[in-house]
Amino acid sequence: MTGGPARGLIAFRVGATRAALPLACVREVVQNPGVVPVPGSHPHVAGVALNRGVALPVYDLLEFAPFWSSPAIGERPGGRPAPPHLIVCGFGEVLLGVLGDQVDLLEDHAPLDDPASDPGRVRREYLSGLLRSGGEVVALLDPERLFPSLGVPAERT
Amino acid sequence: MVSVGTGRYAVAADAVSRIMDPAQEADFRREAPAAEAVCGGARFPVVDLHSAVGQTPGPSCVYLVLEGGGGRVVVPVDSAEAIREVPAASIAPLPSFIFARDRRLFRGLFSDGRESRLLLDEGGLS
Numbered sequence: 426m427t428g429g430p431a432r433g434l435i436a437f438r439v440g441a442t443r444a445a446l447p448l449a450c451v452r453e454v455v456q457n458p459g460v461v462p463v464p465g466s467h468p469h470v471a472g473v474a475l476n477r478g479v480a481l482p483v484y485d486l487l488e489f490a491p492f493w494s495s496p497a498i499g500e501r502p503g504g505r506p507a508p509p510h511l512i513v514c515g516f517g518e519v520l521l522g523v524l525g526d527q528v529d530l531l532e533d534h535a536p537l538d539d540p541a542s543d544p545g546r547v548r549r550e551y552l553s554g555l556l557r558s559g560g561e562v563v564a565l566l567d568p569e570r571l572f573p574s575l576g577v578p579a580e581r582t
Numbered sequence: 583m584v585s586v587g588t589g590r591y592a593v594a595a596d597a598v599s600r601i602m603d604p605a606q607e608a609d610f611r612r613e614a615p616a617a618e619a620v621c622g623g624a625r626f627p628v629v630d631l632h633s634a635v636g637q638t639p640g641p642s643c644v645y646l647v648l649e650g651g652g653g654r655v656v657v658p659v660d661s662a663e664a665i666r667e668v669p670a671a672s673i674a675p676l677p678s679f680i681f682a683r684d685r686r687l688f689r690g691l692f693s694d695g696r697e698s699r700l701l702l703d704e705g706g707l708s
Contacts, residue, residue, distance in 0.1 A: 480674035
């Protein structure tokens with residue numbers, strides 16, 4: 426999945442939270458990506474996945490504690506596999522993957538301009554806004570804030 | 583290719599200077615408090631790969647003597663299974679920023695049939 430409208434969004438589910446990323450930073454969406462856990466990596470690194478000859482770092486936002494205002498208790502019950510989709514994003518020169526469920530283009534949405542709007546459990550510092558779509562609040566993630574917080578450098582190391 | 587618990591990993595064959603089987607080495611012994619192995623009068627630091635990857639050792643182990651960047655280390659594995667030719671260009675380096683510590687156990691990833699396999703970083707072990 427590449428290209429699309431310049432201001433398009435891709436929506437996905439992280440646990441119970443509906444989130445979205447700007448389509449401009451998304452390179453493709455991979456189904457059942459075959460993530461290999463890497464011992465010694467950060468807890469929010471689900472592992473790496475081979476993608477076009479590159480070892481793509483794969484991030485699980487449910488495991489990234491600073492992203493949440495309260496613990497993600499029960500959002501991925503024991504034994505349930507990781508989300509089946511990998512959203513491959515570009516951040517500067519670096520490619521990374523974000524795990525997500527129910528990935529789809531977000532075509533019908535409206536901004537929630539009320540500053541008192543509840544972002545749910547996601548911390549506002551990682552958001553560039555809140556949207557409403559299909560009766561549900563969608564947290565619009567800010568890649569410029571989120572990806573560096575995950576430890577992703579904009580330049581290859 | 584080696585197995586560690588239920589996991590399979592790759593070790594660069596040219597980094598393996600010796601494979602020791604305790605059942606065949608009369609003077610082999612592990613000194614647990616110092617995390618060392620002694621064989622033929624030589625002492626080797628032991629890297630506990632089972633613990634690092636969250637596995638428990640099987641009933642028998644073989645010990646790989648690896649030549650790393652800073653010297654020799656011994657790595658117990660459950661078995662050393664096969665030698666496979668993997669072109670260097672097929673090994674994707676792991677991004678350094680995913681690691682929680684400077685010392686890392688793995689350095690690469692490559693396709694091994696239907697699965698992807700991690701390559702041990704012999705230089706980071708010693």
